[in-house]
Amino acid sequence: MTDFIRNIRPLPSGEIKFSLPEIQKFSLVNGLQVLFIEKKNLPIIQINLIFNAGSKFDPEGKRGLANLLSMCIDEGAGKYDSLQLSDEFDMLGTHFNVNTTEDNIYFMLQTLTENFHRSVELLADVLTSPHFSQNEFEREKRKIIIRILQLKDEPEEIADMVFDNLVFGKENPYAFPIIGYEKDLNEISVDDVKNYYKELIIPNNGALIIVGDTTKFEIENELNSLLNNWKQSKVKNTKHVSNLSEKIKLFIVDKKDAVQSEIRIGHISSGRDESDYYSKTILNMILGGQFTSRINLNLRERKGYTYGANSRFGYFKDSAYFYVSTSVNLENTANAVKEIFNELNGIRNGITNEELEFAKSSLIRKFPSTFETNKQIATNLTGIYIHSLQDDYFNSYLDKIKAVTLDEVNNTAFKSIHPSKAVVVIVGDKYKLKSQLEDAIGTEMVEVDFMGNKITS
């Protein structure tokens, strides 16, 4: 048995059989769209209820409203006060939480099948009869304001917030942090939260995603009666466009005595709905999307500047960005920035066929593993809803990846990566970094605070 040659990589044994689960699409009587996948291997049900109600809808001067709503909505509902409601979920062993992103508010629930009925009853209470009492509202607000203070300690969070702010520009609602600003929060009243809820948490402004051990019949049966008094209303919209910067810009948020520097380098990018999505996905795999990408191998495995470096195209509903993100030791901050620019310039000269085939192989073969857990499948369906993707998105995904050519990726690299118009954000010690960074980038460093506002000394 031991008589074999170890230096030959074993080949795969045949091809695997993977069939996509079937998506059932229907609507409840109140108009709420449902995307459902039945999965019976375990007695578990995952629910993602999504609304187009994220922080981008926060009015000017009231930044932080959507997040505050999501913090308050489960602080008492129906016949339960805040503590009772939480207790009801906990007694079932059901996981329930409400989150805010730039685009959406999510109600996420994971329950055992035997507790499905009781869990959705509670969910319906939260959804249709939240109390929004003054006391609970004030407490949650105070908690958020102190959380904002704590963010000053967290370099990764600061880097991301400041990058969004400076790349999207003040006019774009993706520019401000989901958590909001302290001065804005002080202006928000409980009536603002109630109005926001009435305007945006409505059945024709979202989708219900369910994956797991139930049936279409059961879903309709439970939810049509629980949600029959919850009514449609006019849907709000918002859209803003940001432009690329004219030239390289360098910003720093000062963290005195920081031993590491957080780095973000990037710019706005074309949206999720553009036809170049697949070539951008492949491009990013090669550039910085995984461990053996050009950027990580260079900065980590060759230079040893960092524990890890990566790049991504991030897609909001109406805007998108590209960025490289890493944390490096103080001494090598400028060296790391230079190497990142080398990689961004380098990829514009094209990729190799070997890189293309590697990226395609990885994406294609990884596909089945993204349908393992109920939560993963629900996340996939959520993506379809948020970005208004076609019904056959998953059925055509593999063919679309396979069809991408070397020329397309090279074209995309040239069109989508703009080192000469990048915004560079550093969170680190400004005195120790100023001259090394200005020399490396050839532009003056501008100091901003942790919310991205210019500091004039």
Next chain:
Amino acid sequence: MPNKKMSMNLLKINYEKYNLQNGLEVILYKDNSIPLVASNIWYKVGSANEKRGKTGIAHLFEHMMFQGSQNIDKEMHFRHIQEAGGTLNGSTSFDRTNYFEKVPSNFLELILWLESDRMGFWLPALTQEKLNNQKDVVRNERLERYDNQPYGLAFEILLSSLFPASHPYSWPTIGSLDDISSFTIEDVTDFFKKYYSPANACLVIAGDFETNRTKELVEKYFGEIKNNKFIDNLTINGETFLKENKFVLHKDNVQLDRIYLAWHSDKAYSMYDSTLDILSDILSGSKNSRLYKNLVFEKEIAQDITAYQFSGKYAGFFMIAATAKPGTRLDTLKAEILTEIENIKNNGVTEKELLKSKNGIKSNFIFSLQNIDSLADQLNAYNFYLGEPNSFEKDLERYENVSNNEIIKSVESFLTMPYVELHIVPKDKG
């Protein structure tokens, strides 16, 4: 409430366990519901096997295992698995180091090839350049994840205060910067020769595979690797427990004061381990939990609070940490926490609190069955700590059986003993 019988049937994990001639333990668990297969190896070595002055070598070594072996070039371990559409990683704790992959099931042989090459044929590929590079990477990891994080040094300070310097849990797995910098080719070579023997490892394969073929492949790739017969009989000498309370003040780049209280407690899977898990949930695991409700929800003197039972093979400790709202003194939080502990010692907890925690734990057991890779790791954990991979039911029973009486006894046995009190406060204060 989760039906007891249902959860018990789900938690019956049918597996097969056997040993190769060279001592490698193998556990096979079949689940054909999705065409994926996971491999998970535990080497019975962690930072507890290190010596003072050489801290962090187990974790650094984990990095070195991804640097290629005789038949795999640097970077290619990752690349082969990613090209197959797989995911992979490793991690190091006090007690063990694990390496895991998940790939489409037709690539099972690929991961056996990669894992066996680094188990048996790692040494010839070691170079000074690779070692230097990974020392840099690990130093950056330490700076990024600990030194540059708010409160990032708390764990390290607690360990060194709670345990005597000779105790192997008195330093963190990441190690000290100086120690990381000091490691030589000889250090990592010795470490490999001692600990990376098949007889010191257990391989779990879980998911969609064909049993006979898999056994043949395991024999083919791992069978020829030599057993070095090395056994590390780690013993803990001297008194571990604190004799009196210890106070530590640490100034950090933070906005808010935070207090940590830490007591010695029970080891993993020993008598009060599950009781203390439930106690931590009753103290801080939900909105209605005792300390959260009192300090965060009602009095609003803490921004957050967490209680936690940490347990390993050689020791355990129970920790409570609370961040003070501006204007609240840490002494106030401390008094509230100690009053609640005293209250539980005298009056116990309610049946409802116990039931709620147990229901949550049961649901989490079932939720956790969704990932074939986390299931594989759990089989290894049970095998390592209990000698029986299929201990899901037994583990759940540990929690089912916790009574009010045991909660009280666990408080009496541990939380009335001397503790470490750590205050982390802003640099310009205190």
